[in-house]
Amino acid sequence: MSLFKKILIVAATEEEIKPTKELLLAGTALANSQQLYWLVTGPGIAATCFALAQYLAAEKPDIIINAGIAGSFNHDLKLGQVVLTKRDTFCDFGAQDDQEFIHAFDLPIADKNKFPFNDGWLNYHQDLITYLPLSRVTAITSDTGHGNEAHIQRLTLYYNPDIETMEGAAVAYCAGMYSITAISVRAISNYVEKRNRAAWEVNLAIENLNHDLLKILVHICALNN
DSSP states (O other): OOOOOEEEEEEESHHHHHHHHHHTTTOOOOHHSSSEEEEESSSSHHHHHHHHHHHHHHHHOSSSEEEEEESSSSSTOOOTTTTEEEEOBBTOOOEEETEEEEGGGGGTTTOOTTTTBBBBBBOHHHHHHHHHEEEEEEEEEEESOOOHHHHHHHHHHHHHOEEEEHHHHHHHHHHTTOOOOOEEEEEOOOOEEEEGGGOOOOHHHHEEEEEEEEHHHHHHHHHHH
């Protein structure tokens, strides 16, 4: 497996990675043995694509770790649980025909196998995520956090996703276009349902995310030794 000396951690917001960043910037053996870099893109597909593509035009890390929280379609996943994304896609890329959604790959105005897509999906580094001891999930990415029951049902039937984020596929796309290894680690903050912010567990998700992000960094460091 390749060495990952230069690590870029990408998040939509500072809050999602703040505990890990503060700990490592304070000075630890882990931080001193690796080249760790941090990029906060802002939420959403456009902000993430722009910030990450701009960064990668100037710098080339060995690995990108996308870290953040996520909503879950899968109620077998517990609130606060940390997962790794095995594949992702832009779920709103297409057209509506009354109640039917037609993906751009099926119109067709885009090729579902044009690099870096594979059958319409963006795949994360499979060997590496298999090595890491976390559940692996299918994700979709949208600029909208879904809360309409009919729309949620359509997304579930069309993609059978486990989680949704606002940035995951953007990171996977940019990493693929620059041929850089990438993984995505996400903690479940809420279920994808009619919006009920009182039921969310954002603080728990961020706490668990950072706990496992540190463990992932330890695993990656072990690969370099």
